[in-house]
Amino acid sequence: EVQLVESGGGLVKPGGSLRLSCAASGFAFSSRSMKWVRQAPGKGLEWVSSISSTSGKIYYADSVKGRFTISRDNAKNSLYLQMNSLRAEDTAVYYCARGNGVRGVNAFDIWGQGTMVTVSS
């Protein structure tokens, strides 16, 4: 079964750090681009970051650039999001998602169940 499972969410104070993980199974992880998408409580979807299959291309939303770092370990079938200098407005459910093909431009065809990040004092 194709599956993505996020972990690492929790409650953190403003200015703090958190590292999210996404464990992939059931497909050739090393051949697919991966993404992080977040959803603030009661709000819509916001793309956060993307990484190509080989980590050669990395992109960030302006709202997280310079604070968040996406990475992957193809040997461990895992995706990561290091989040530093967290703000209240980063509070959201964070989803990892898979690119739906091997070309450079993809929709997001498989999503994890999400992990909640709450930034509050």
Added chain:
Amino acid sequence: EIVLTQSPATLSLSPGERATLSCGASQSVSSNYLAWYQQIPGLAPRLLIYDASSRATGIPDRFSGSGSGTDFTLTISRLEPEDFAVYYCQQYGGSPITFGQGTRLEIK
């Protein structure tokens, strides 16, 4: 940044009826790289349509996508009870990737 505007914000229909959801882009979407997602509250989004008109794996044929350039449509031919959810469009041809604000499809 490409801004996607979805209409209507809320659509009230009955099972068996046809639903038409719209997504307008502030500038042309490159190569029609436009997707539609369904989200049931409390669950992760599900990909329905990609490249404006291609159905994702396992998606029933009552879901169809059309459009090009700046105007796109998701049509659900005959609503089933499980179709009542929030729908988002997304463009992934330009940077940054952007989503519309969503259309809530509710039971009338």
